[in-house]
């Protein structure tokens with residue numbers, strides 16, 4: 394089974410999440426899977442993969458272009474087992490609580506089995522000037538709010554679903 398974890402990340406936090414998901418899937422599935430983690434913008438086609446996990450950081454309520462483009466341009470994705478993830482909410486408790494605005498459409502378009510939102514990271518030292526001004530205006534504090542247990546559990550859930558459907562075709566929708 395060939396698995397692609399593709400990710401759009403501006404400042405690295407979501408890339409780390411993708412790397413961890415890739416590591417967990419590899420550990421859970423062992424020799425039964427080959428797992429690759431790539432930036433979404435570096436993916437030429439998903440044709441060669443059986444399973445695609447696609448994620449993006451959320452900025453101003455939206456996914457980043459590289460991840461959106463992958464779904465919008467690659468019709469092949471509809472024939473794969475797909476899961477989507479986002480990294481966004483920050484703070485204690487994490488905000489915002491709403492789903493990124495693009496996601497319902499992207500789930501429909503890709504035929505994804507599901508979408509999971511993970512908390513993100515704010516580190517002003519990595520931000521561009523305008524971004525720093527924006528997070529300050531919103532009174533968002535610096536912090537790494539990523540929940541590695543939730544991330545690993547999600548990867549393990551997907552690995553378990555792939556295991557149970559092994560040899561019987563795609564994971565059921567719904």
Ligand SMILES: Cc1cc2nc3c(=O)[nH]c(=O)nc-3n(C[C@H](O)[C@H](O)[C@H](O)COP(=O)(O)O)c2cc1C
Pocket residue numbers: 401402403404405406407408450451452453454455480481482483488489512513514515520523524525527528
């Ligand atoms: C300018 C700016 C705008 C943001 N807007 C949102 C947003 O609308 N919704 C959200 O959930 N997170 C938002 N975030 C938080 C980021 O999505 C979060 O920090 C994420 O982990 C960054 O991932 P990256 O390092 O991979 O780019 C914003 C962060 C910045 C700096």
